[in-house]
Amino acid sequence: MTYVNSLCMAKSKNKTVYVCQSCGAQRSRWEGKCSDCGTWNSLVEETFSDASSGYGGKSGTQRGWVASNSASVQTLRLDQSLNEAKMQRMSTSISELDRVLGGGLAESSFVLLGGAPGIGKSTLLLQMAGGLAKNQKSVLYISAEESTNQSASRAHRLGIKYQSIEIASENNMNLILDLAEKMKPDVLIVDSVQTIFVPEVTAAPGSVSQVREAAGQLMMFAKRTKTAVVLIGHITKDGNLAGPKVLEHMVDCVLSFEGDSNTHFRLLRTLKNRFGSAQELGVFEMSSLGLREVLNPSELFLQERSQNRVGSSIFASLEGTRPILCEIQALTLNSNNSFPRRTSIGIDINRIHLLTAVLDRHLGIKLSFNDLYINVVGGLKIEEPGVDLAIAAAVLSTDRNEPIASDALYLGEIGLTGEIRAISFPEIRIREAVKLGFKQFYLPYFNKKHFEDPGLMKNINVNFLKSVHDLEKLNF
Numbered sequence: 001m002t003y004v005n006s007l008c009m010a011k012s013k014n015k016t017v018y019v020c021q022s023c024g025a026q027r028s029r030w031e032g033k034c035s036d037c038g039t040w041n042s043l044v045e046e047t048f049s050d051a052s053s054g055y056g057g058k059s060g061t062q063r064g065w066v067a068s069n070s071a072s073v074q075t076l077r078l079d080q081s082l083n084e085a086k087m088q089r090m091s092t093s094i095s096e097l098d099r100v101l102g103g104g105l106a107e108s109s110f111v112l113l114g115g116a117p118g119i120g121k122s123t124l125l126l127q128m129a130g131g132l133a134k135n136q137k138s139v140l141y142i143s144a145e146e147s148t149n150q151s152a153s154r155a156h157r158l159g160i161k162y163q164s165i166e167i168a169s170e171n172n173m174n175l176i177l178d179l180a181e182k183m184k185p186d187v188l189i190v191d192s193v194q195t196i197f198v199p200e201v202t203a204a205p206g207s208v209s210q211v212r213e214a215a216g217q218l219m220m221f222a223k224r225t226k227t228a229v230v231l232i233g234h235i236t237k238d239g240n241l242a243g244p245k246v247l248e249h250m251v252d253c254v255l256s257f258e259g260d261s262n263t264h265f266r267l268l269r270t271l272k273n274r275f276g277s278a279q280e281l282g283v284f285e286m287s288s289l290g291l292r293e294v295l296n297p298s299e300l301f302l303q304e305r306s307q308n309r310v311g312s313s314i315f316a317s318l319e320g321t322r323p324i325l326c327e328i329q330a331l332t333l334n335s336n337n338s339f340p341r342r343t344s345i346g347i348d349i350n351r352i353h354l355l356t357a358v359l360d361r362h363l364g365i366k367l368s369f370n371d372l373y374i375n376v377v378g379g380l381k382i383e384e385p386g387v388d389l390a391i392a393a394a395v396l397s398t399d400r401n402e403p404i405a406s407d408a409l410y411l412g413e414i415g416l417t418g419e420i421r422a423i424s425f426p427e428i429r430i431r432e433a434v435k436l437g438f439k440q441f442y443l444p445y446f447n448k449k450h451f452e453d454p455g456l457m458k459n460i461n462v463n464f465l466k467s468v469h470d471l472e473k474l475n476f
């Protein structure tokens, strides 16, 4: 018997490893603290059979996915015309979703949609399936969470009736891939990664090894067959995608579906996109007939603005390529505590600490004796420092008890010395605000040079500010 034969005949052995449920690191022995990511008590014993190693190990070879020699590896010479190498995109017929994906669903892309349970992920992807079918694309929807009847009746209620959509309820990865191989859909949707399992991995569904192996096999399937694969993943309480970070590394695009389950707004955000901008935002509204796209979110976020505008200013946030107007509210109250309370929803609390220090020092408002509450209306989260001026205006307004004009917009970052720093793309933001009837603009002085279009400045009043002291002089 040759050495090779004896290797082939060796029994497939089970291997026990300890896997960190937070970062996916593997250890041969249990440790109280993961030495890779520093999480305590995150190592869990998992058993692998040798066959499962390396994305589809045994099943990959059986399916003929694994190239047997270098001759079967395809290469692409870069001197080819760009058209040949251009990626095909499929329109989902939902323009918000298309934009977030970077212009439609790219063929052979692997997309992960994350979100809290009940937020509307299955609904969104069923509607996406309907939109794709409208464009003559075939879709295989695997629901590992609901029965075929449940999914079908929901689709029916949403008015999705197309021959080219097939729904199956299955959670065995091998059967899912066999079915997909047979049906050759343009798009494969798998709902969800936490409920499917690879039989070769003995760990429970949802564990790190199962998630990694299942996602790996789906990635191989997407790349080899040029099928677009969309995978649903639940997020944990602390807002991370359940499963290891490797899942996010593996996929081409990570979308996050967010929203407060008490309100009907839903925000679809790109966290990573190999084929487009990673900062796009799509806005949806959950209704009794499924998700409706909100094509003009600024109107939506401003529609409930109160008549009493003390402590309420407007900022134009730039989400990817699109400006969205939002309301910033501030409230100050005399504090009885030696450490006054600072609460912020939608803006990083450290930013609020910095800003209160600057306003306290340079404008002499005694915020150190006041509790301060900041809120971005509509559940938006703003990370741009350009929101500083709008926060400062809202704080000044509540402190002085003076209402802010309803048609005023504030843009600018505030530095520690009280200077107002330039923001990016002021013209795009102003155009959006002008469309909604805004007429007074407060902008950093250093943005003055960016106003190349004289037509834009025609019927509006633009005030350029150099420091927070200029803000103090305003009567709102």
Ligand code: TYD
Pocket: 115, 116, 117, 118, 119, 120, 121, 122, 123, 124, 154, 286, 287, 288, 289, 290, 291
């Ligand atoms: P679902 O898509 O099942 O959420 P996920 O897959 O993220 O867990 O959506 C569930 C919620 O959406 C549920 O609370 C009901 C609500 N919903 C509507 O309000 N209208 C609808 O038309 C549909 C289908 C769901």
Ligand code: MG
Pocket: 121, 122, 123, 145, 191
């Ligand atoms: Mg679901």
